[in-house]
Amino acid sequence: MNLIIKPAETFRGDYTYTNSDEAILRFPFPFPEDIYMYAVNVEPHVRGGPTSAYDAVFDIDEHYVGDMEDRAITLAEDPLRCQVLPHMNEAEWDTLELLMESLSYDYPEHFTLTKNGDEWHWVNRPLNIDQHFTFGRRETLPYGPFEYITRQVQGDFSVQDQRDGTLYMDGGMVTSQADWSLNFDVGMTFHEWHGPVPLAHEAGVFDRALQYLLRLQHGKPVRRLNWTITANPRLDTSPENYPIWGPEKAEINPANVAHRMCLRVEVQTLTRLPRSNAILFGIRGYLIRLQELARVKKWAIRMHRVIRDLHPQIAEYKGMPRYRQFIIDYLASYDDGSHLNSGTAPEQDAL
């Protein structure tokens, strides 16, 4: 993979974040059909998919350095965004091993892992990190192993312990979440932390998803997509800081909606960890401004139809009522009524 990482962009304040043409074309667009409803929609997480965002097990993209700087800012303000309960030590090391092996395999020009027994050497060139440490010995790293490695991988993560026939969210690194709080949810069962999601409980979605996940096998990770709409390319859309970023939502108007409003997609991956039998849940977020997305003809048309016909309760849960009509009006000009193929691929090679 030929990955060129940009100098750090900002995800707050002046919001310098933009997507290159290549980044737009590889965006993991989430809508295979013209209408959206909750579904379990889980598929095997194998390399390869509708765009190159699916080519690596843990995708690194051009925004990597700025993304990691923004995480460090958030953690400096609020260290409780990363918490792991004490009984999850083994899962922490499982996570570190999985992420280091994946990154060094998929991006050898940027990351190198060398093992000599338990003496490991990790090199992260984009972040200028060169670390010797002893696997299994926490005191040889500057942070706990889970925090150490998730400070270097894009996307939020949580670790689920499996016991009593359910999953417990017993740890996480959560700095770019869509309105949920790790400090509130840590220790909860699968059904508890999904408590506030509308409609899906009644549809049995979570019961089926849990049964599926309890049987998740080592070496056979799975993925699903989730999405929301965000005002400005902000990573820290946490409930903790909602008083700080909430006013930005009220600033959206028909004149700035195309530039400021972003579609936020999460490629969620679920991986069984080998020693701990825990599950690592990766929530890899991607942001694209509507005016960037609209450069792909199929996506602009489909997005218009999905938002226009969205179930009101889902629109409410995703925080959309204030500007939903602005989005619809902006995208309507792209919708020529044409029939679209199923699937999410952009169906064009250049912009």
Added chain:
Amino acid sequence: MGNKSRPIYAPFKLDVTGRAHLIVTNLAEPPLELAEGFDDITVWTVKTIGRGIPAPAAPGLRPFRAVAELLPQLAVRLAQATVGLRLYAIGSEAFIWDAFNVAITAGLDKAEIFVHHAGPLVRRVYCTHCRTMIEDVAADITPCPACGAHLFVRDHFSRRLAAFMGVIVDAEVPGEVPAAEALTS
């Protein structure tokens, strides 16, 4: 709306497999008739008969002056517990899950603890922004006494914190606070 983080409480009854039964409540009286045929039942309540004076104790009954006095003593009592003790916590959700967490820390198994929601419909609310705990909230919107945010009380409950999640209601347009409604569950 089926909210799955809200616990569902079974009707109160003593566990026939227990050899000793400790009932703790944040109310002045436990709202129940104790079943006959059980030996070794102790009831802890919160009841005063004057400023700083607890109601008199009696065999099998021990009133405390406040929850803050009861819970640390519960930790001491449970640390001395022998196999066969059953703990029953009755009262507000904040109290019963605090008691539950004390018991787990003391080494009881989940199967030895029974929680039962009773009393006024009030909630402990966690301010997501400044992390202050607000006790005895009876409406779905409440001001945070520490940071001043007007919080909407989500129907989302953490057993670890024994609290409901409170999130600012007027972040997008400060001052746009809807009228609060009394909690109905």
